[in-house]
Amino acid sequence: MCLHIASLTILLIALSTARASAPEPFSDFQNNIVYKPPADHASWGTIYGRSLQLEDGSQYVSIPQSPTPLSVLTMCSLLTWENYLPEPPLATFPIMKSVDGGATWHSHLNVSDQVHDWGLRYQPNLYRLKNDVGGFGAGTILLSGMAVKSDLSEGWLDVYVRTDDGNSWTFQSSVAHAPGPLTTGNGNKAVWEPFFIEHDGELICYYSDQRDEKHAQKLVHVVTTDLVNWSDPVDDEASDVFGHRPGMTTVAHIQTTDQWIMTYEVCDGPVSGCPSHFKIAPDPREFGAIEGTLVVSGEQGRVSGSSPYVIWTKDESRTDGGGIILLSTSNSETVWVNEDSAHPDGWREFPAEQRSAHSRCLEIIDVKGQKKLMITSAGWMASGADNYVAVGVMDVPTYNFS
Ligand SMILES: *[C@@H]1O[C@H](CO)[C@@H](O)[C@H](O)[C@H]1NC(C)=O
Ligand SMILES: *[C@@H]1O[C@H](CO)[C@@H](O)[C@H](O)[C@H]1NC(C)=O
Numbered sequence: 001m002c003l004h005i006a007s008l009t010i011l012l013i014a015l016s017t018a019r020a021s022a023p024e025p026f027s028d029f030q031n032n033i034v035y036k037p038p039a040d041h042a043s044w045g046t047i048y049g050r051s052l053q054l055e056d057g058s059q060y061v062s063i064p065q066s067p068t069p070l071s072v073l074t075m076c077s078l079l080t081w082e083n084y085l086p087e088p089p090l091a092t093f094p095i096m097k098s099v100d101g102g103a104t105w106h107s108h109l110n111v112s113d114q115v116h117d118w119g120l121r122y123q124p125n126l127y128r129l130k131n132d133v134g135g136f137g138a139g140t141i142l143l144s145g146m147a148v149k150s151d152l153s154e155g156w157l158d159v160y161v162r163t164d165d166g167n168s169w170t171f172q173s174s175v176a177h178a179p180g181p182l183t184t185g186n187g188n189k190a191v192w193e194p195f196f197i198e199h200d201g202e203l204i205c206y207y208s209d210q211r212d213e214k215h216a217q218k219l220v221h222v223v224t225t226d227l228v229n230w231s232d233p234v235d236d237e238a239s240d241v242f243g244h245r246p247g248m249t250t251v252a253h254i255q256t257t258d259q260w261i262m263t264y265e266v267c268d269g270p271v272s273g274c275p276s277h278f279k280i281a282p283d284p285r286e287f288g289a290i291e292g293t294l295v296v297s298g299e300q301g302r303v304s305g306s307s308p309y310v311i312w313t314k315d316e317s318r319t320d321g322g323g324i325i326l327l328s329t330s331n332s333e334t335v336w337v338n339e340d341s342a343h344p345d346g347w348r349e350f351p352a353e354q355r356s357a358h359s360r361c362l363e364i365i366d367v368k369g370q371k372k373l374m375i376t377s378a379g380w381m382a383s384g385a386d387n388y389v390a391v392g393v394m395d396v397p398t399y400n401f402s
Contacts, residue, residue: 025100026368030354030392031377034079034096034105037387042084045387047358049081049378052126053365054141056099056166075366077102080111080124080143081378081389090119093145101367102374102393111160113147114171118155122146122182127196133203134226136161142227143169144194144205152182157191157207159227175205175222175230186216186243197251199260199284201225206249206262209233217245219264221285236287237264237279244269246277246292248359251284252312256323256340260284263308263327264292274306276329280342295327295336298345305331307359312340316371317398324399328360328375335362335375337399350401354392364396371396 023029037045056076079096090113097108113120124145131138141162148155155178160169179189192208202223209220218238222230237246245267252261259280267274277292295304307330315324327336327347333356334349354360357377365374373396379387 023103025103027101027103028372028394029103030352030394031390032102032392034389034391035081035094036389037084040086042086044082044379044381044383044385045084046378046389047082047381047387048123049079049357049359049376049389049391050124050126050361051077051079051363051365051374051376051391052128052141053077053363053374054128054139074099077365077374078108078126078141079105079376079389079391080126081376082122082124087119087150090117090150091121093120093124093143095143096389101372102365102391109167109169111143111169113158114160115158115174116147116149116156118147118149120145120158121148122155123193125194125196129203130198131201133198133224134228136227142172142196144175144196146178146182146192148178148182149180152180154178154180155182155190157194157205159194159205161227173224173228173230176207176209176233178211184210184217184245186210186245187213193248195250197253197284203227204251204284205230206236206251208247208249212238214242215239216243216268217247219246219249221249223285234285234288236262237292238288239266239269241269245274247274248307250308250310252310252325253284254280254312254323254325254340254342256321258282259342260287261310261312261325261342262287263295263310265306265308266292267306271303273303273331276304276306276308276327278308278310278327278342293344295329295347296344297336297347297349298343299348302349304336304347305329305356309360309362311362311364313364313371313396315398316396317400324397326362326373326397328362330356330358330360332356335373335397337397337401339399348399348401350397352392352394352397354394355390365393367393373397 092110220233355377361376
């Protein structure tokens with residue numbers, strides 16, 4: 001196909017006018033709106049956004065100038081979140097997709113509850129297998145989250161697997177049963193907030209657990225080698241005080257030191273709010289024995305917010321090969337950063353200027369061969385809040401920013 005330059009220009013002008021508010025493809029931006037819930041939405045409308053970048057088999061770009069036409073596998077990003085539309089139909093996990101570095105998004109799929117007919121309601125989590133697990137090859141995409149009855153009386157933490165063609169998801173296994181009710185009331189037997197990592201041939205699923213009568217809520221993990229059978233839960237954090245509520249585990253591997261960092265909030269604990277804490281361990285299955293440390297800014301003495309999300313990446317500004325720990329907490333538009341040593345006085349706040357939210361997601365993505373940080377915000381657990389899903393894409397912070 002040959003498009004005349006003049007008509008191409010007109011087309012581009014028309015496109016840019018139509019999308020006056022969308023950023024340039026593959027550019028840097030903050031607070032780029034992906035989805036706004038309708039006015040008649042239920043509950044919070046949207047919260048708990050999660051992104052995942054992957055190679056996109058459906059998007060081959062051919063390069064006609066090349067002697068033998070090449071096909072280049074491009075990258076795409078998927079986004080999901082807790083979505084509160086009026087029911088029926090039952091709640092689903094929406095998946096939106098971007099093929100231009102997060103600048104524009106379209107509805108790709110809505111994943112519905114294939115097992116219980118209750119609805120997929122809470123804490124969706126996208127994950128790409130780094131290694132083969134059982135019959136599933138490296139690169140397989142998982143979606144986990146809470147299937148919950150609409151009256152919140154019972155729930156399951158379930159895992160879905162994306163089919164090879166990318167166009168559907170299939171239920172794979174259940175990780176944990178929640179006899180209910182699924183509310184944060186102490187004594188109610190809920191589970192929440194799955195998070196995956198791989199280690200030593202195992203897929204580990206961390207989650208929050210209200211089922212143990214000795215703890216209002218504690219943090220546990222289970223492991224699998226086949227995505228079918230899951231082990232019994234092992235504690236990662238449980239307070240001696242019944243009412244303390246550690247929650248929302250995320251974990252990252254600090255490659256340079258081969259240590260693992262776990263971050264979590266503690267609600268109704270010794271420090272007011274639900275500030276974030278961290279633990280460092282050589283084995284991500286052995287956080288239970290480690291004492292947690294409050295995340296406080298070493299410069300201002302500011303206490304971190306709730307609902308942390310931690311990742312690790314190389315710090316490109318360093319000459320010693322070292323990395324940077326990046327941590328989102330709810331009380332600011334910043335990203336907390338620390339060096340690989342994770343020294344308790346080492347936390348600094350980088351001004352990312354991406355909308356604060358309950359449990360923002362951090363991800364290092366590839367934008368045309370460049371490493372960038374994507375931050376996803378999807379709103380607050382507050383009925384009156386002006387919630388919507390928005391992403392930011394920016395240079396990866398360096399520790400010694402000024
Ligand atoms: C997903 O659900 C939303 C809301 O009902 C709808 O607007 C959208 O078209 C659906 N997406 C697909 C791919 O079916
Ligand atoms: C998984 O669990 C089922 C039921 O408990 C058992 O029959 C099966 O042998 C287990 N499979 C593996 C691979 O352990």
